[in-house]
Amino acid sequence: MLKAAVIEAGEILKEGYFGKKEVEFKGSVDLVTEYDRKIEEFLKAKLAPLGLPIVGEESFSGQVPKSAIFIDPIDGTTNFVHHLAYTCISVGVWEEGEPKEAVVYNPILDEFFYAKRGEGAFLNGQRVQVSSSAKLIEALLATGFPYTKTERGRDYRFVIESMERLLPITRDIRRFGSAAIDLAYVACGRFAGFYEVNLKPWDVAAGILLVQEAGGVVTNHVGQPYRFGDIIVASNGLIHEELIKHLGEYSTVVE
DSSP states (O other): HHHHHHHHHHHHHHHHHHHHHEEESSSOOEEEHHHHHHHHHHHHHHGGGSSSEEEEEETOOOOOSEEEEEEEEEEEEHHHHOOOOEEEEEEEEETTTTEEEEEEEEETTEEEEEEEETSSSTTTTEEEEOOOOOEEEEEEEOOOGGGGGTTTTHHHHHHHHHHHHHGGSSSEEEOOOOOOHHHHHHHHHHHSSSEESSSHHHHHHHHHHHHHTTOOOEEEESSSSSTTSOOEEOOSSSSHHHHHHOOOOOGGOOO
16 A cells, blocks of 8 residues: 555655746745645545554644654655755654554656565666775765754854864765755665755655665664664664764754
8 A cells, every 4th residue: 555655645745846836935945835734635535544643744743643644745855845855755664663564766867765664675677786886985974964053053063063074084075955855866776875964754754764675773972772852873774883973962062
């Protein structure tokens, strides 16, 4: 059911990507379109028979339940609006605080990532695994910039200072503008690691399972088990300790 529903929803995304769309602002730089809402409503109806609460980016408010279907209808809306291909639908099914099933689908690039707990991670039906890079200097990393950057506060300083530490000692750092795609790319070995501050549950709920099922590791920035709302750090596991060491302490970043 999950796979089929997301593939159908991908046709809506393609319609909007290649067609005209109305753009609104949720914040000073945070965009939303009618296609974000169309896809979310479509998936809510399709996935309702699973019997779990649905936490969608465009409609949810309140306390996040331990068991839910997390929907990001268009992760990378800014890319979607600007006609950049790194945009996707992300759906993660969680039960009792653990990810059980996940899809990250980019219909523009025809990349369908899927994982089920205990069964591995797949890209277009082929099993994937994390990178074998064992040193930071060999590692291509990914990160993201939070919408709170406009406030130039602690989130902003963490991003700038962590990049200043990491950039000279890594192969390079990429910023594609979709956390779900970044996590999927860690899972398939394109990136050796990914970190980002101030993400929402729907941004990462699917990608976490993809990384884990591909043999990777997901924690917070001090190596503790990741919880929604933490700074997320995902990697192939081989560089994880070194990556965390150079990220620095979020709590010590001065506003």
